[in-house]
Amino acid sequence: MNDDFQILFELLEGPPQEVTGRIAANLPAELRDQLVRFASGKCSEEERDQVKKLLREQPDLASVLATEVRALRPAKE
16 A cells, blocks of 8 residues: 555545544635545646645645545445
8 A cells, every 4th residue: 555645545444534624614725626636636746746745744634635535436325
């Protein structure tokens, strides 16, 4: 497993957990778009490196990223 995604996989394993963060309330649209592109695998290598750096500097963003990844999952029936 790629260590870059270990924290994300840990958040997504098991039952959904309550994940909150101070940053989620006032996240700039550009940053949210960047996280959505990262979650969907549609960003360039440079953008990917930028997001990884942001996640290390601002761990609160992990909850936003986890929300975006969950939104991309197919609905269970």
